[in-house]
Amino acid sequence: MTKPAITIWSGETIPRLGFGCWAIGGPFWADAIPVGWGVVDDNESKQAIGAALDAGIQFFDTADVYGAGHSERIVGEALKGRNDIFVATKFGNQFNEENKQITGKGADRSYIRKAVQASLRRLQRDVIDLYQLHIDDLDGAQAQETQAALEELVKEGLIRGYGWSSDHPNHSRQWIGGKNYRSIQHDLNLFTPATETLAIVDQHNMLSINRAPLAMGMLGGTYKINHSFGEDDVRSGGAPWLNKMGNVRDADDAQARLEGIRELLKTGGRTTAQGALGWIWAHADRALPIPGFRTVAQAQENAGALQFGPLSVETIQEIDQLVQGELG
Template identity: 40%
Template sequence: MQKRKLGKSGIEVSPVGFGCWAIGGPFWLDGLPDGWGEVDDDESIRAIELALELGINFFDTADAYGTGHSEEVIGRALKGRRHEAVIATKFGFTYDAATRNVYTKVDVSPDYIRSACEASLRRLATDYIDLYQIHAGGIPLEQLDSVIETLEQLKRQGWIRAYGWSTEDTERAEAFAKRSTGAAIQHPFNVLIGHSDMIDLCERHQLASIDNAPLAMGLLSGKFNRTSRLPSDDVRGSKHEWVLYFKDGEPKVEFLNALDAIRDILTSGRRSLVQGALAWIWGRSGSTIPIPGLKNVGQVEEAAKATSFGPLAPEQMKEIDGILRSLQVS
């Protein structure tokens, strides 16, 4: 598959990215675990190195992931290879790195954005960020112009190459598209929640659609069943109300049923479920760039191989849509 562009920025990335939330290790939000359990930094570094070798060059992180630890691991892994990678990170949530606590208090003032950008540059061991994203999806629209102007200043200074917003709110995304030279909107998107409004918006404004949770927080990997239970130190088992696909550490039955109904289509042509889930996203739009969370070399190999299969065929996309509509899932 050919590389995809980050909107009108001209920056080219692999059609699948490397989501770096999990490699940040344990941290807390609102007093609840917000990471994916303990991780092995050496394994994370091997995974990043292998991703580059297999053609995955887009790495998406945030200063909040592990309160900076994810960025530090990326910086170590890309030492001497920075020019081969496209790095996206995010800002806006405040945190205490000493205690690894992230706070719901958001700061998008010009001074904070600049200081957050400087801190990310240090941790990433680089002198520029390819895509700098607003992390807080619900900032008031009256603050947006100030944020955009600060990001434009960072572009002029060469600290960042492009910028975007991580938000599920189409009204905010529309305002961002009209008021800025932004390159991307990051939002949740997968076959189980295939809402088209944000995709249509990205296509209309020539923005990249960076798709987080493309595997429904792992549910689309196929490794969970009705008896599965995740530990409380995993974000999926930590009782966050916004975790959509799991409740109290258990996968939601309605999503497991939906997966069972479309499993054969997703695994057609000898694809794995993961590869089929990515193929569905590519089949939906040429603007999509899914960023599955990857933690080890095996996951990287599986994601990279998905590109050799390409997108699902239009008739397969239509069949899945019909099945999910009948189940009232999508």
């Protein structure tokens, strides 16, 4: 079987799977609200990145705010000297590296110039392959100023292209026509189809970078939907992963629907997570899912999805009928 691959803006073809590095950033906070994934083992994180590289992964996505700079530092250490690997990061959230607190937002020209230099230092790179706005609802003149500043960074050779992390097509389409506007990062999984954003990406030959392909781990088969997480884990309060699973009524509804399709996702010897990634590849030609990871085992399992590729048309139809039926 030919492994899923995609040609990106540089003209290079890479495996159609990236790794998201939010979870390896460790704890950080918005006041008393956790927005990280709990305590991490940095050595394990680096070994997991190594396992991903061994499996052929060439795209890693992070953000300056993940762990208040810590995720970028770990990625930088693990990928030092690997200029053959594509690194994407994000900006827009101001933070304090000492107390791990988010302190505000910033997207004006002056802030962006400071933020990109800080990310370059943490990542230990001379240029960032993809620099993404991490504010999903910027509008009007502010959005235009941000885009102009990003085009300047491309001209200066500090970034190769830019994107927008947003689930709001009415905002992300504001940058259409920008010479170096390359991608939209958005939620996409078998319960969250993101039809409108995918249409924009297809029409303009952009890259769809898919966060929450496993619904914050809930489509990975490791946790029950009602699992209790530690107080420093973003999933501990308000069940934020429910927002990553479309129009579900509650945790019980989400669990029941997942159980209904689990065996279909495991078609052909896949794990549940590998089947969820296979669903994305079967549905969207420009999609690059970026599942998160914290361990070597998770990295190997996610990368292993490339060996299986997309789910079959018949399996996809069955899954979609079950999901849509539950939503009806």
